[in-house]
Amino acid sequence: MTDRPRTQHILASGLVALVGIWVAWLSFTGTPARAFLFPRIISVVFVALALWTFGKALLGKTRVGPGLSAIAMRNILPGIVVLLIYVFWAAQALGFYTASTIAFFILLSLYDPAPHGAGRTWVKRVLITAGFLAVMYGLFALLLGVFTPREILF
Amino acid sequence: MEFLFYFGDVFTPFNFMLLLIGTIGGLILGATPGLSPTMAVALLIPFTFKLDATQGLILLGAAYTSTVAGGAVSAILLKIPGAPANIATTLDGHTMAKNGQGARALQLSFISSAIGGVFGVLLLIFLTPVLAEWALAFGPSHLFWLAILGVTVIGSLDSSSVVKGLLSGCIGLWLATIGFDDVMGAQRFIFHSSVSGGINIIPALIGLFAIPQVITMFAKGRHQHDAEVLKVEKSPIMDAIREVFRRSRALSIGTLTGSFIGLIPGVGGQIAGLVAYDQSRKASPERKKFGTGHSEGVIAAESANNAMVGPSLVPLLTLSIPGSPTAAVLLGGLLIHGIFPGSDLFENYPDVAWTFINSMLIGQILMCVFGLYVAGLAARVAQVPNAVMAAVVLALAVFGSYSVQNSMGDVYIMAALGTGMYFLERFGFSAAPLVLGLILGPIAEANFVQGAMIANATSNMGSYFFTGALNLTLIGIVVASIAYSVWMELRQRRFLSKEDTLEQQEQTS
Numbered sequence: 275m276t277d278r279p280r281t282q283h284i285l286a287s288g289l290v291a292l293v294g295i296w297v298a299w300l301s302f303t304g305t306p307a308r309a310f311l312f313p314r315i316i317s318v319v320f321v322a323l324a325l326w327t328f329g330k331a332l333l334g335k336t337r338v339g340p341g342l343s344a345i346a347m348r349n350i351l352p353g354i355v356v357l358l359i360y361v362f363w364a365a366q367a368l369g370f371y372t373a374s375t376i377a378f379f380i381l382l383s384l385y386d387p388a389p390h391g392a393g394r395t396w397v398k399r400v401l402i403t404a405g406f407l408a409v410m411y412g413l414f415a416l417l418l419g420v421f422t423p424r425e426i427l428f
Numbered sequence: 429m430e431f432l433f434y435f436g437d438v439f440t441p442f443n444f445m446l447l448l449i450g451t452i453g454g455l456i457l458g459a460t461p462g463l464s465p466t467m468a469v470a471l472l473i474p475f476t477f478k479l480d481a482t483q484g485l486i487l488l489g490a491a492y493t494s495t496v497a498g499g500a501v502s503a504i505l506l507k508i509p510g511a512p513a514n515i516a517t518t519l520d521g522h523t524m525a526k527n528g529q530g531a532r533a534l535q536l537s538f539i540s541s542a543i544g545g546v547f548g549v550l551l552l553i554f555l556t557p558v559l560a561e562w563a564l565a566f567g568p569s570h571l572f573w574l575a576i577l578g579v580t581v582i583g584s585l586d587s588s589s590v591v592k593g594l595l596s597g598c599i600g601l602w603l604a605t606i607g608f609d610d611v612m613g614a615q616r617f618i619f620h621s622s623v624s625g626g627i628n629i630i631p632a633l634i635g636l637f638a639i640p641q642v643i644t645m646f647a648k649g650r651h652q653h654d655a656e657v658l659k660v661e662k663s664p665i666m667d668a669i670r671e672v673f674r675r676s677r678a679l680s681i682g683t684l685t686g687s688f689i690g691l692i693p694g695v696g697g698q699i700a701g702l703v704a705y706d707q708s709r710k711a712s713p714e715r716k717k718f719g720t721g722h723s724e725g726v727i728a729a730e731s732a733n734n735a736m737v738g739p740s741l742v743p744l745l746t747l748s749i750p751g752s753p754t755a756a757v758l759l760g761g762l763l764i765h766g767i768f769p770g771s772d773l774f775e776n777y778p779d780v781a782w783t784f785i786n787s788m789l790i791g792q793i794l795m796c797v798f799g800l801y802v803a804g805l806a807a808r809v810a811q812v813p814n815a816v817m818a819a820v821v822l823a824l825a826v827f828g829s830y831s832v833q834n835s836m837g838d839v840y841i842m843a844a845l846g847t848g849m850y851f852l853e854r855f856g857f858s859a860a861p862l863v864l865g866l867i868l869g870p871i872a873e874a875n876f877v878q879g880a881m882i883a884n885a886t887s888n889m890g891s892y893f894f895t896g897a898l899n900l901t902l903i904g905i906v907v908a909s910i911a912y913s914v915w916m917e918l919r920q921r922r923f924l925s926k927e928d929t930l931e932q933q934e935q936t937s
Contacts, residue, residue, distance in 0.1 A: 286855040290595065297602055300617060309614035311880070312873040313605045320598040323591055330591075338588040339856030346647040353646030354847065357639075357822060361843040365826060366836055374826065378819040385815035387650045402816065410823060420474075420831045 279341035283331040286339075287324070294324035356380050370422035371411055379403045431553050434782035437482070438790050446483055447787050450490025451794045455802045457491070458498025459510045460812065463821075465495035466754045467637040471821070473630055473761050474828035481765035481777070485784040488761050490791045492754055493545060496733055497795050500537040501803045504726075505530060513733040516701035520718065520725030527721050534803050535668035536723055537730045542796035543672065544683045544731030548738030549789045551687050555739075556785070559746035560771045566747070568879035569893050573902035575872035578749040580906050581692075583861035584913035592856045594910070599857075600865020601872065603627050603845075611877055622837030629760045631829035631838040632845055632866055636859045637753070638825040639846020645818035665800070671723055678708045678724035679731050686735030691742055704732030738788065745769050745781065748871060753860045756867050764832075 298317035304310040330336050356377055364373035382402060388395040414420040437443060450472075457468040469488050476484030499510025504521035517537060524533035566574070579601065583593035606617045607626025618624050672679060685704040708728035709718040718725050741758070743749045748769045750756035762769060773781045829842035849859050883892035893899065 283855055286851070290599075290852075290857075294598075297617070304614070304616065306612050306614055309609040309612040309616065312876055313602065313616060315876075316598060316601045316605065320595070320602060323595040323598060326591055327595060336856070338592065339854055342851075342854055345649070349649035350643055350646045353818070354643065357642070357843065357847070360822070361826060361839055365830075365839065370827065370830070374823045378823060381819040381822070382815045385646065385648075385650055385818065386813060387815075406820065406823070410827070414827055414831075419478075420827065421834050422827070422830060 279339075280331070280334050280336070282341040283336045283339065284328070287328040287331040287336075291321070291324040291328040294321040297321075352384050353381060356384070371407065371415070374410060375403060375407045378406050430557070430778065431782045431786055434779055435786050437779065437783040438486070438787045443483060443486055443783070443787070446479070446487045447490050447791055447794065448798075450487040451494045451791055452798055452802055454491035454494030455498035455501070455795065455799055458495030459501040459803075460817065463495075463641070463817075464511050464637070465492055465499075465513070466752075466757055467641060467821075468495045469754055469757045469761075470630075470633045470637050471824050471828055473634075473757065473764070474831045476761060477764070477831060481762070481767055482780045482783045484761055484765065485758070485780065486787040488758055489784055489788045490794075492758065493734070493737055493788055493791045494795045494799070496737060497538060497541040497545070497730070497799060498802075500541070500726075500730055501534065501799075504533045504537060505803070513701055513736075514729075516705040516729035516732075517726060519705065519729075520720070520722050521729075523719070523721035524723070524726065529663070529721065531663035532668060532671075532723075533726055535663060535665055535800060536672060536726045538796045538799035539668055539672045540679055540682065540727040540731040541734040541799075542792045543679060544686055544733075544735035545737060545792035545795070546789060547683045548687050548690060548735040549785065549792060550738070551691075552738035552741055552745075552788075553785055555742050556745050557774060559742065560774050563747050564771050566898070568875040568882065569896070570898050570902060571748075572872055572875040572879055572893070573899060573906070574747055574749050575868040575875065577902055577906050577909075578743075578868050579861060579865050579872075581909045582752075582864045583858075584910045588858075589856050590910060590913045590917055593858055593861050593913075596852070596857045596859075597861035597865040600862040600867075601869045602865075603632070603862075604866050604869020605873065610874065620840075622840045625837075627841055627845075627866065628832055628838055629867060630764065630832045631842040633757050633760055633863060634825050634828050635842035635844070635846035636849050636863055637757075638821050639843065640850040640853055640859065642818045642822050642825070643847070643850040645814040645821075648814055650815075672727055675724050675727050677711060678728040681708045681711060682728035682731030683735045685728075686732030687739050689732070690736035690739030700736040701729040701733040704728045734792070745773060746771075750864065750867060753863055756863050759867060 294317065297313070298321045301310045301313040301317040304313075327336075360373055360377040364376065367373075368376070379399065382399050383390075386395070386399065388398070414422065438447065453472075454465075454468065457463050458465065469492050472488060472491050476487055479487065496511060496513050499514035500517045500521065501510065503509045503514040503517040504525050507518050507522040509515045509518055521533045521537060524530065579597040580594060583597035584590045602617075604627070606623050608614070608624075609616055615624075682704040685707055686700040689700040689703060705718075705725055705728050708724055709715045712718070712724055714722065714724065740752045740755055744755040744759055746769070748759070750759045759769065762773075767773060767777055767780060825842060825846070826839055829838045830836065832838055849857075849862070853859065879892055880889060883889045886892070894903070
């Protein structure tokens with residue numbers, strides 16, 4: 275195992291172990307005790323397995339999980355930022371359909387392999403986004419009547 | 429033979445229309461690489477809210493059946509398995525297609541899928557009522573151990589690392605305890621207002637299965653695989669039917685292997701196809717032809733992965749223990765309609781149970797008929813760019829999660845769990861045991877608390893939970909499944925794991 279995945283494994287398993295310890299601490303200090311009986315049993319196993327995993331990562335004996343490459347992280351980051359803004363802010367602030375359309379267009383533009391310089395590419399992206407909006411609105415709002423937060427336009 | 433009374437219900441116009449939509453939609457979704465059957469069924473759940481329980485289950489069951497078979501289309505025509513269950517199909521199916529026998533490979537695939545699938549559903553029909561009656565003998569301690577068994581079996585057998593699989597199961601069991609305690613009404617682990625009512629299963633399922641896939645598509649960046657869709661020429665269907673029956677050894681090995689593997693909780697179709705392919709190769713006098721476009725390879729693999737579908741629902745419908753992630757999603761589909769599987773299902777809702785099972789039987793035949801016509805279209809859909817697919821799945825995940833309770837909190841939970849799961853998967857953790865833990869956690873806890881009360885009133889906890897033939901048998905299976913997986917891991921002779929599958933898919937794409 276190279277140094278980078280080893281460090282990543284230590285960080286990841288360490289984080290899981292910390293969560294386990296936090297769960298165990300809350301379980302054993304929470305009241306009434308009877309309400310925390312089952313979580314206590316779970317947390318003991320949780321902590322034991324998490325510490326075992328952390329120990330293996332420290333010793334560099336982790337065999338599964340490829341970790342994250344720099345290229346993958348660079349590719350993922352813009353998408354995750356869009357995902358988080360869409361879910362945690364835009365969907366409610368702008369309305370589902372407006373936010374979904376904007377997120378769709380941005381993601382399409384970010385990850386579409388077609389060249390950004392060509393005018394036709396952008397026309398195609400706009401048309402695909404419009405088609406997506408029409409299908410989503412027709413399906414959820416008109417056909418299924420699903421209630422969604424509506425702010426701008428829809 | 430009670431199921432015969434409810435056969436007519438499948439053919440009411442609306443039910444049949446849903447069956448058709450589920451079948452055709454499932455074939456197309458199944459052919460799309462990256463959309464696993466579990467994820468397809470999870471994304472379809474919100475569409476069932478306006479339907480009654482029977483109709484919802486017909487749609488989900490049809491999608492489950494046909495996504496598994498639909499995965500063969502891209503496996504044969506693009507050499508990209510639509511689902512992990514179709515990996516073995518690429519070995520001979522794609523070679524056949526390259527040799528100009530694409531249509532024949534598709535025909536063999538759908539016919540053997542249908543035969544295997546029908547056998548599997550018949551097993552479901554005849555085994556389920558017997559086991560459901562037997563399940564009445566289960567008390568709280570047995571149900572507690574069964575729930576633990578469900579988590580440990582899937583945690584140890586479905587993961588590349590036994591410890592990480594079990595740890596994933598523990599995380600799921602912990603997540604299930606978040607919210608208010610049922611007995612004392614105490615608040616537990618409520619660190620944000622979104623989780624004050626606990627974690628709703630449907631948004632959690634959508635997040636855990638769909639979001640990691642979306643982020644995996646992001647990880648590929650602006651790369652686009654340019655897999656060529658091999659042309660499908662015409663081929664007489666009768667020749668294919670004759671060939672399937674002429675290769676009866678491969679068909680029976682595939683069907684029996686798939687059915688048996690389907691019955692084992694946690695194992696599922698990912699290995700059914702590969703084990704059947706391997707066994708069929710070993711038993712064949714033409715074993716050297718395997719891998720060079722031999723029809724027996726396609727027949728064994730495809731009959732196995734569809735034969736697994738019916739039996740994989742047996743533990744769910746009889747003991748309320750979902751034996752696979754997709755069965756867990758179907759359990760979610762049942763629970764939103766207030767229906768609990770087990771003997772209660774067959775006593776109080778026989779119409780729901782039998783119409784659903786019968787629809788799966790009819791669905792196998794429809795899947796075979798439509799599969800051959802939809803294959804060309806499905807292969808085209810399989811070429812939809814990652815960017816479009818990721819954006820569509822993300823939007824569906826957001827709409828689906830919100831529509832469960834009209835709550836943004838559910839959307840936050842979906843996104844948080846999904847994003848977290850992507851990173852956990854990169855470090856060897858697995859979504860399947862986590863989901864099983866989340867679903868079986870409340871069952872385990874409720875029966876543990878009930879058992880503890882009985883134990884305090886009668887004997888003590890130790891003798892209540894650790895004595896008795898059934899308790900000891902269940903504990904024995906828990907220990908044996910873990911010990912077996914540890915042994916296999918130490919010997920480094922593990923079956924193809926989910927992670928290997930994903931890596932293999934990445935390599936092939």
